[in-house]
Amino acid sequence: MPVLAWEDDPASVSNPQPIQRPVPDLNKGPFSFTLQAPTVPLPPPDIYDVGTLNFRIWAASEAARRGADFWTGIFQGAGIGGKSWQPGAPLPIILDEGLDLNAFYDRQALNFFHGAEGDQTVFSGESPDVVCHELGHAVLDAARPELFDAQFPETAAFHESFGDMSAILSALQLPSIRDVLLATTNNQIDRASRVSRLAEQLGDAIRLQAPDAVDRDCLRNAANSFVYEDPQNLPSDAPASSISSEPHNFSRIFTGAFLNALAGMLLVRNTTPTADDLVRVSDDFATILIRGVLAAPVLPDYYSQVALQILNASQAVNNGAYTPILRGAFVKREILTVDAAVTTIPHQHSAMGMAAGATAASSVTVAAHAGERFGLRGKRVIIDVQHGYRPFAAAPAVRVGTATPPVHAEAATAFVEDLFRRGRVDAEAHQSPADRIVHPHVKTTHYLEADGNDLRVLRRRFDCNFGRPR
Numbered sequence: 487m488p489v490l491a492w493e494d495d496p497a498s499v500s501n502p503q504p505i506q507r508p509v510p511d512l513n514k515g516p517f518s519f520t521l522q523a524p525t526v527p528l529p530p531p532d533i534y535d536v537g538t539l540n541f542r543i544w545a546a547s548e549a550a551r552r553g554a555d556f557w558t559g560i561f562q563g564a565g566i567g568g569k570s571w572q573p574g575a576p577l578p579i580i581l582d583e584g585l586d587l588n589a590f591y592d593r594q595a596l597n598f599f600h601g602a603e604g605d606q607t608v609f610s611g612e613s614p615d616v617v618c619h620e621l622g623h624a625v626l627d628a629a630r631p632e633l634f635d636a637q638f639p640e641t642a643a644f645h646e647s648f649g650d651m652s653a654i655l656s657a658l659q660l661p662s663i664r665d666v667l668l669a670t671t672n673n674q675i676d677r678a679s680r681v682s683r684l685a686e687q688l689g690d691a692i693r694l695q696a697p698d699a700v701d702r703d704c705l706r707n708a709a710n711s712f713v714y715e716d717p718q719n720l721p722s723d724a725p726a727s728s729i730s731s732e733p734h735n736f737s738r739i740f741t742g743a744f745l746n747a748l749a750g751m752l753l754v755r756n757t758t759p760t761a762d763d764l765v766r767v768s769d770d771f772a773t774i775l776i777r778g779v780l781a782a783p784v785l786p787d788y789y790s791q792v793a794l795q796i797l798n799a800s801q802a803v804n805n806g807a808y809t810p811i812l813r814g815a816f817v818k819r820e821i822l823t824v825d826a827a828v829t830t831i832p833h834q835h836s837a838m839g840m841a842a843g844a845t846a847a848s849s850v851t852v853a854a855h856a857g858e859r860f861g862l863r864g865k866r867v868i869i870d871v872q873h874g875y876r877p878f879a880a881a882p883a884v885r886v887g888t889a890t891p892p893v894h895a896e897a898a899t900a901f902v903e904d905l906f907r908r909g910r911v912d913a914e915a916h917q918s919p920a921d922r923i924v925h926p927h928v929k930t931t932h933y934l935e936a937d938g939n940d941l942r943v944l945r946r947r948f949d950c951n952f953g954r955p956r
């Protein structure tokens with residue numbers, strides 16, 4: 487008995503029809519789940535009507551299983567097949583925690599909500615785009631837990647980009663989506679499509695309340711033309727039409743490079759590609775990506791570091807045939823200079839003292855600031871600062887427009903200042919009422935752990951609402 491599921495976001499086309507899929511086994515390891523829904527016991531697998539809770543339970547389960555099966559295969563190929571969820575398996579999927587246009591990953595569960603859109607109700611856990619984005623946070627946390635509390639704008643933004651890449655790659659696991667994508671883009675898959683457009687339904691709902699907070703036709707579109715800028719020189723927030731240092735906004739630069747790369751790799755594989763070519767190229771990209779993520783040191787200039795390691799990892803896949811395409815994507819997005827993209831690659835892992843598939847080491851120091859800087863009078867604010875080993879120290883500027891990489895502590899401090907500006911730090915308990923700065927409706931992502939007069943800034947969750955009214 488199959489179940490019904492959405493291929494991608496239910497608002498990606500005007501009259502979506504669910505498809506039949508095999509019953510997902512949530513218990514399958516290493517990436518296993520438990521589903522928590524407002525009904526006990528869970529309904530048996532069956533064909534349920536769209537719009538019912540029972541349909542949503544199986545649609546969310548199918549999307550999570552599809553994404554987790556994809557990443558399980560990629561982890562095995564990269565030699566880290568034994569890894570499981572950072573908080574341990576199984577990972578709860580909490581289908582509906584109440585009224586909110588939101589979804590988040592908090593190292594305890596994948597959390598989903600519902601919200602009103604006009605006379606409709608939007609369930610964030612019903613969209614495979616949103617489920618596989620949140621899943622992406624959990625997958626990246628399994629591979630590189632250091633990134634969870636790395637206080638750099640580029641690591642936070644990369645986490646969001648990885649979520650969006652996970653959503654796109656998980657959608658491409660469906661043969662029907664691959665056929666549609668090739669047909670509607672004339673094999674040029676970095677054109678705007680139902681696949682490049684992410685979380686259309688949530689985007690529609692947020693747009694009604696905050697018209698400039700999201701793209702015209704979705705939450706975020708991977709078919710974009712944004713190029714890299716140093717996040718320390720960007721405003722902490724901006725409309726969706728321009729780039730800011732806000733992680734979801736800034737993530738679009740890397741996701742754009744990803745979609746350009748995937749499109750180019752497809753044509754390297756076959757100038758008249760088939761759906762089979764597309765699934766193989768998705769596997770190849772994800773394998774290169776996860777190897778790059780493992781090897782990339784956690785540094786303030788993380789985009790360029792992970793890009794260089796992706797180029798490096800690409801040498802070992804398909805005889806290096808994808809490297810020039812990947813170079814092109816990162817150079818076009820100004821994530822890498824032309825010089826760095828050419829002269830630092832190829833680099834053998836052994837030359838960097840690392841075995842292939844090994845994880846780049848990092849240490850943590852702290853930056854301490856007078857609390858007044860963040861509105862915390864009489865306190866000291868402690869920020870953990872990741873120090874990855876920089877394997878390309880001898881390279882010229884790897885980023886366009888910068889002669890020297892950003893200083894770790896400065897980048898971490900700028901990131902935390904941004905968090906306070908956006909009201910993302912739960913600081914109220916540590917402030918006198920006279921000093922409070924209030925951001926109504928904003929969900930916090932970080933908290934302060936008190937040790938005497940010291941307050942350490944720590945992450946609570948990756949939150950996918952934009953801190954917009956709801």
Ligand SMILES: [Zn+2]
Nearest residue numbers: 646649948950
């Ligand atoms: Zn996210």
